[in-house]
Amino acid sequence: MKITAVIMAGGKGERFWPKSRSSCPKQFLSLTSDGETMIQKTVKRLAPLVAAEDVFIVTNAAYTELVRDRLPDIPCENILAEPCARNTAPCIAFAAAVISRKYDDAVMLVLPSDHLIGYEDIYINTLKKAVTVAESGENLVTIGITPTYPETGYGYINFGRECGNAYEVERFVEKPDLPTAKKYIASGKYLWNSGMFVWRVSSIMANIKRFMPDIWEGAVRIGDAFGKPEFTAVLEKEFSAFRSESVDFGIMEKAENIYTIPGSFGWDDVGSWLAVERINETDDSRNYIEGDVISVGAERSTICAGKRLIAAVGVEDIIIIDTDDAVLVCSKNSTQDVKKVIAQLREQGRTELI
Amino acid sequence: MKITAVIMAGGKGERFWPKSRSSCPKQFLSLTSDGETMIQKTVKRLAPLVAAEDVFIVTNAAYTELVRDRLPDIPCENILAEPCARNTAPCIAFAAAVISRKYDDAVMLVLPSDHLIGYEDIYINTLKKAVTVAESGENLVTIGITPTYPETGYGYINFGRECGNAYEVERFVEKPDLPTAKKYIASGKYLWNSGMFVWRVSSIMANIKRFMPDIWEGAVRIGDAFGKPEFTAVLEKEFSAFRSESVDFGIMEKAENIYTIPGSFGWDDVGSWLAVERINETDDSRNYIEGDVISVGAERSTICAGKRLIAAVGVEDIIIIDTDDAVLVCSKNSTQDVKKVIAQLREQGRTELI
Numbered sequence: 001m002k003i004t005a006v007i008m009a010g011g012k013g014e015r016f017w018p019k020s021r022s023s024c025p026k027q028f029l030s031l032t033s034d035g036e037t038m039i040q041k042t043v044k045r046l047a048p049l050v051a052a053e054d055v056f057i058v059t060n061a062a063y064t065e066l067v068r069d070r071l072p073d074i075p076c077e078n079i080l081a082e083p084c085a086r087n088t089a090p091c092i093a094f095a096a097a098v099i100s101r102k103y104d105d106a107v108m109l110v111l112p113s114d115h116l117i118g119y120e121d122i123y124i125n126t127l128k129k130a131v132t133v134a135e136s137g138e139n140l141v142t143i144g145i146t147p148t149y150p151e152t153g154y155g156y157i158n159f160g161r162e163c164g165n166a167y168e169v170e171r172f173v174e175k176p177d178l179p180t181a182k183k184y185i186a187s188g189k190y191l192w193n194s195g196m197f198v199w200r201v202s203s204i205m206a207n208i209k210r211f212m213p214d215i216w217e218g219a220v221r222i223g224d225a226f227g228k229p230e231f232t233a234v235l236e237k238e239f240s241a242f243r244s245e246s247v248d249f250g251i252m253e254k255a256e257n258i259y260t261i262p263g264s265f266g267w268d269d270v271g272s273w274l275a276v277e278r279i280n281e282t283d284d285s286r287n288y289i290e291g292d293v294i295s296v297g298a299e300r301s302t303i304c305a306g307k308r309l310i311a312a313v314g315v316e317d318i319i320i321i322d323t324d325d326a327v328l329v330c331s332k333n334s335t336q337d338v339k340k341v342i343a344q345l346r347e348q349g350r351t352e353l354i
Numbered sequence: 355m356k357i358t359a360v361i362m363a364g365g366k367g368e369r370f371w372p373k374s375r376s377s378c379p380k381q382f383l384s385l386t387s388d389g390e391t392m393i394q395k396t397v398k399r400l401a402p403l404v405a406a407e408d409v410f411i412v413t414n415a416a417y418t419e420l421v422r423d424r425l426p427d428i429p430c431e432n433i434l435a436e437p438c439a440r441n442t443a444p445c446i447a448f449a450a451a452v453i454s455r456k457y458d459d460a461v462m463l464v465l466p467s468d469h470l471i472g473y474e475d476i477y478i479n480t481l482k483k484a485v486t487v488a489e490s491g492e493n494l495v496t497i498g499i500t501p502t503y504p505e506t507g508y509g510y511i512n513f514g515r516e517c518g519n520a521y522e523v524e525r526f527v528e529k530p531d532l533p534t535a536k537k538y539i540a541s542g543k544y545l546w547n548s549g550m551f552v553w554r555v556s557s558i559m560a561n562i563k564r565f566m567p568d569i570w571e572g573a574v575r576i577g578d579a580f581g582k583p584e585f586t587a588v589l590e591k592e593f594s595a596f597r598s599e600s601v602d603f604g605i606m607e608k609a610e611n612i613y614t615i616p617g618s619f620g621w622d623d624v625g626s627w628l629a630v631e632r633i634n635e636t637d638d639s640r641n642y643i644e645g646d647v648i649s650v651g652a653e654r655s656t657i658c659a660g661k662r663l664i665a666a667v668g669v670e671d672i673i674i675i676d677t678d679d680a681v682l683v684c685s686k687n688s689t690q691d692v693k694k695v696i697a698q699l700r701e702q703g704r705t706e707l708i
Binding site for chain 1: 694
């Protein structure tokens with residue numbers, strides 16, 4: 001069966017301010033020293049499994065130009081522009097409806113656009129297993145990441161009985177507190193929920209119809225209009241009318257035949273500035289340094305210069321990001337608070353900095 | 355007797371990089387929120403004692419324009435331009451020789467250009483006492499600062515017998531280690547050496563002649579040429595030939611009739627970026643913040659924005675200074691290492707940043 005990929009690229013990436021802006025969020029930036037953007041890496045690593053013409057990018061309408069610029073090999077009609085943000089369920093329904101017009105049925109990999117994978121061969125092999133499971137029935141397959149520590153920032157997948165290449169999913173659980181996360185890890189029965197899904201278009205459409213009939217109807221109307229002159233108007237009308245819903249809440253927690261394939265392929269969600277030292281090489285003092293930087297005794301710090309010199313003297317565990325109009329200096333313990341800077345800028349009406 | 359002031363303004367102020375540059379060192383900058391430069395404050399606080407036409411500024415030839423700009427009330431002929439840096443003894447000899455041409459004899463206050471004084475009335479009264487002692491004989495008077503803690507970065511003055519308004523100086527001592535500094539403080543017989551001196555021009559000239567006859571001869575030739583067409587050439591020749599020597603080593607440690615007046619007038623030598631939070635008002639989190647700054651949980655930090663936004667998130671005890679072409683991020687424990695940044699820039703030949 002034809003294998004297609006749907007890359008979800010509508011995120012705002014606020015945790016990477018000031019490098020990411022609402023006009024150019026994280027997935028369109030490079031956070032690695034090779035200069036390749038996150039979304040380029042995402043598509044490139046799929047090449048052994050999915051051809052460029054079968055890759056669909058769902059993104060906000062404001063970012064279609066950025067997608068074209070970063071991914072010139074993706075056909076323009078494969079860039080699916082959401083008129084507004086409605087979370088993952090409407091996004092997936094939109095893509096599934098379009099793909100089901102193009103192919104009678106197909107396998108659909110649903111993947112985030114802004115994660116990194118360390119071991120790409122293992123990744124591809126894991127996806128191939130998931131494809132096999134997805135093809136063999138009306139199964140919804142999620143890739144679970146084998147945890148390496150009790151992270152409290154991710155949701156978890158509780159799995160049960162082994163079943164061929166996959167495990168049956170018992171339930172999805174929300175972000176736990178630390179003692180609960182430790183219990184999950186100790187049990188050997190929980191995986192991180194990575195937000196990667198594999199299923200047949202027909203399987204996900206059947207489940208959307210069952211659990212979100214309103215969204216199914218709108219998606220079918222969007223699919224019917226695809227390629228026709230009225231498409232933009234129909235999309236605008238139907239998509240805007242969707243409620244905001246995640247595919248986890250809307251479908252995965254309710255549907256039957258949910259399976260998970262455990263993956264151990266060096267997954268990193270690149271969730272904050274802390275990730276940059278993980279995903280890049282650091283120097284002898286465990287600093288990641290980019291651009292014109294003079295360090296005098298800096299340690300365990302991430303320092304990215306823009307057009308000007310950064311002199312870092314005696315600093316430890318700090319993140320310094322310089323751009324043309326803003327400098328961020330952030331303690332490694334406070335990377336989640338970068339969002340609060342954006343909140344203040346929004347309050348002050350300083351949209352040019354957001 | 356006429357009271358004159360000699361302001362020594364040749365310093366490079368490297369510890370205030372990147373705000374201070376070799377083209378505009380600390381004394382010509384404002385480090386306080388009122389925007390007044392250090393040298394302006396120095397002259398202004400002398401007004402009750404010394405008229406502008408009796409204030410002489412000794413500075414490097416490269417800075418004469420800066421002096422004119424910052425101090426338009428000082429007569430141009432009172433700006434004494436050293437062709438090169440030769441430490442304080444030649445500087446003082448030059449000024450004394452010039453003043454002795456202008457006035458038969460006069461009292462000469464010798465003052466740094468880049469210190470701050472909290473209590474200006476007490477300061478002026480202390481100087482007045484010193485003037486009285488200086489007028490009454492061939493005395494060399496130094497202002498000693500009553501220590502408030504065992505500082506290891508200053509030299510100390512060991513004083514003895516009280517003698518009118520002053521104390522006889524037993525000896526000058528170099529920067530001590532911490533146990534020695536603590537002993538000094540406990541003894542009640544040591545003051546900080548502030549580098550402020552008061553004497554008659556005739557007294558200092560007599561001592562220069564006795565202890566540094568070579569410099570005395572050159573200085574007299576410079577004085578003789580003052581106001582004549584050949585002045586610049588004579589100054590260039592004689593001053594360049596001087597050896598580098600401090601007035602402390604060259605005269606104060608050898609001369610007789612050395613007195614000190616203890617001063618408690620909120621003196622601050624503004625020796626590093628650490629001083630900025632001392633000399634300015636801080637917010638509830640003990641930050642000193644200047645310019646366009648968003649703080650999310652910053653504490654005990656000094657943050658000076660230039661033309662761009664600085665976002666400081668969760669940082670503690672840090673100094674952030676932004677300028678057009680360089681940003682400094684420095685731990686409060688490492689402010690002395692700012693000089694190492696300049697050393698690296700010099701090695702790299704990046705003089706435009708120094």
